[in-house]
Amino acid sequence: MIFIKLVAESLVFAWQALKANVLRTILSLLGVTVGIFAIITVFTVVDSLERSIRDSLSFLGDQVIRIEKWPWIFEDNYPWWKYYKRPQPTLTEFDFLQENITLASSLTIFAERGNALLQHESSSMNDVQLIGVSFEYNQVYDAPLSYGRYFSPREVDLARNVALIGNEIAQTLFPYSNPLGKEVKIQGLKFVIIGIFEEQGENFIETPSLDATCLIPYNSFLKLYASGSRFGIGSTIGIRGYEEDEGLKELENEVIGLMRSRRGLRPLEEDDFAINRPEAFAEVVSNIFDVIGIAGWIIGSFSILVGGFGIANIMFVSVKERTNIIGIQKALGAKNHFILFQFLFESVFLSLFGGLAGLFLVYLVTFIPIGSLVLILTPKNIILGLTVSSLVGVISGLIPALLASRMDPVEAIRN
DSSP, X not given: OHHHHHHHHHHHHHXXXXXXXXXXXXXXXXHHHHHHHHHHHHXXXXXXXXXXXXXXXXXXXXXXXXXXXXXXXXXXXXXXXXXXXXXXXXXXXXXXXXXXXXXXXXXXXXXXXXXXXXXXXXXXXXXXXXXXXXXXXXXXXXXXXXXXXXXOHHHHHTTOOEEEEOHHHHHXXXXXXXXXXXXXXXXXXXXXXXXXXXXXXXXXXXXXXXXXXXXXXXXXXXXXXXXXXXXXXXXXXXXXXXXXXXXXXXXXXXXXXXXXHHTTOOTTSOOSSEEEOTHHHHHHHHHHHHHHHHHHHHHHHHXXXXXXXXHHHHHHHHHHHTHHHHXXXXXXXXXXXXXXXXXXXXXXXXXXXXXXXXXXXXXHHTTSOBTTBOOOOOHHHHHHXXXXXXXXXXXXXXHHHHHHHTOOHHHHHHO
């Protein structure tokens, strides 16, 4: 009951301080408001950017490693011609891995061709991402269908001319009809549409999207384009690991051992294949945004420092104005800690008012359209803003509260 009474009194005193000198209070709290606004806005933008970029890179897969001819990041001083001489991953290597791998939940082989042309009667669409996939593709990569069905193992094995298309392709080639069961022509061959992918919408960094993607069986792709040779379109083997394999280190080591064994590499010979990991991009993104976050803290800290001095000034004035009341409270038996917490709570509440105003401004910023970037004020950032505001209030009000609590009651009543 004493704690509740203390909090209630502090709220009343804080409100009276706000009403007594509105302009002075607002100017003093402005520093906290601007500081919280700067810090939380930076973190909101950073979180939203990081989320959008990660979503844009989702086509690379989660918990997936890729076996490819070319690495995503080239080693320093490594001869380029050695990369060029490497063989492409092949279907026989994929079959070998399927039979021998133990630490993978699923794996697939696929080959891609950008800027493909799809035609239906008098309509056509270029810039299509054409991908030939093995049956297990949707077990490694997310490829949800809005309607229709996925390939059957028989269709993939027998290289049937069937296709899955994205929402953008469906709207372009079949604006007024249901695409299922209709035919599209690719490189002169007709493919029957059996499924439509769910609409993904616009990506923040315009990475490949299922909306403009057409999937066909891997062996059907080989009827259109050469793949698996040194000079054909490169194939990729995608391998999904288990969640408990942190960083997929065990899976990577097993894949390297199996690939070296399959290609007959001697112990001292270097790998003639690349193991690419989507986490490499995620780590680069995280490092960049960590630096931006530190910059946000530095910028906001100057404003918060000014705001902290403003609140301390208010509290010193408040202690001076209420010296007589402090003396009366002590004469009536109020303990030092009661006076201390009374002013400390008042300081915290004043700082929280400034923090809430800053968070409200950040919330308004989230309604500003920024292309395909969606700003979201997350609960984590709200808690961070309130926590920083509270700490500023505690630090700013501590010295005035200590001075008030240590006053002699007789001297205080005389003043």
